Amino acid sequence: MFTEEQIKKLVSANDSLQVQIEDLNLVLAEREKELDNLRAELANATSLRSDLEGRLSEIESMEDTIGQKQLQIKGAEERALDLKQELNEASKLQFKIDDLAQQYAYLQTQYEDIKYQLAEVNQRNSQLQQAASKLAELESRLENMTLERDDLKERVKAMESQKYLREFNG
Numbered sequence: 142m143f144t145e146e147q148i149k150k151l152v153s154a155n156d157s158l159q160v161q162i163e164d165l166n167l168v169l170a171e172r173e174k175e176l177d178n179l180r181a182e183l184a185n186a187t188s189l190r191s192d193l194e195g196r197l198s199e200i201e202s203m204e205d206t207i208g209q210k211q212l213q214i215k216g217a218e219e220r221a222l223d224l225k226q227e228l229n230e231a232s233k234l235q236f237k238i239d240d241l242a243q244q245y246a247y248l249q250t251q252y253e254d255i256k257y258q259l260a261e262v263n264q265r266n267s268q269l270q271q272a273a274s275k276l277a278e279l280e281s282r283l284e285n286m287t288l289e290r291d292d293l294k295e296r297v298k299a300m301e302s303q304k305y306l307r308e309f310n311g
Contacts, residue, residue: 190266
């Protein structure tokens, strides 16, 4: 049988545990919000990465096309030396070379921008992975605390039952 002071201590301990549980529930709610935000950022980053990879593929294809066009122009220039009658066409091809060179310069700039953006996305992904790892650790700790709380509740119930039985029998 418990003394009144022991009962007060148990009630106080129980109240303290309740406050801790409420605090942990608030922390959990915050972490869940953070996790939702991180998941949204990850989805956005994944979408951006996919878009950047598509652009990169387009740039590489355009670089191949530019390389092919430059080879065609070079061949046309060599023929122009031998064939004066193709001089007019060689002039047109030179215009195309200049246009392709401008396009190439523009695409090169875009390519560098995309590489920079991809590096940022990779850095963000790394940060998101670190945050997800930390969140998993916090969830594990919360689960352990929940199990401990449930165990304490069961112990309190058992103690209350024993007290009731002693009062009933006694």
